[in-house]
Amino acid sequence: MRALRPIWLMVPLLNMAQQILLKQSAIDADRAGGTWLIDILSSHWFLAAIGAEIVCFAIWMTVLSELDLSKAFPLSAISYVLIMGVAWIVFDEPLPLLRLAGSLLVLAGVWLIATASRPAG
Incomplete structure (x- = not known):
């Protein structure tokens, strides 16, 4: 088993940062009125969320290249709690x-999945 990097x-x-940034952009756009899509797309909160997603994607690809998917994916569940x-x-x-x-x-x-060892064989 690989050690947690x-x-x-x-x-x-x-993931948590992205969701918080998206929530803030949605709140700001909701207050702005009928131009919500333009407001969201031009929001600095939304642009920061996109940036967070791009960086997260790059790191996620590294995780997937180094871990079994069944061990890597539960890592994303921690986001639910953080959010x-x-x-x-x-x-x-x-x-x-x-x-x-x-x-x-x-x-x-998540802890049980991360610490479970592979069966012999």
Whole structure:
């Protein structure tokens, strides 16, 4: 099993950043009125989200070249938990106990998948 490389942790962080930036561009465009598509496409939040996605894609391709897909993909699930936490802090979105418990289960599942060894043979 390959050891976790620190750069791989950028995948969930960049996924989280992209979603937060897209949310902010959607909020700004919603307030702007009927030209929402033009507002979104010209938003600095949207352009930053595109930049985050491009960097994330490059790192993700590296992850996929070095790990089995079944081990790599759960890494992206960490984003779900990060997004909920940041949305709670930045956008004051609710974070009920049941959602928090589910997030802990997601993290536990990611950890189990990441630390599982291959069967002999």
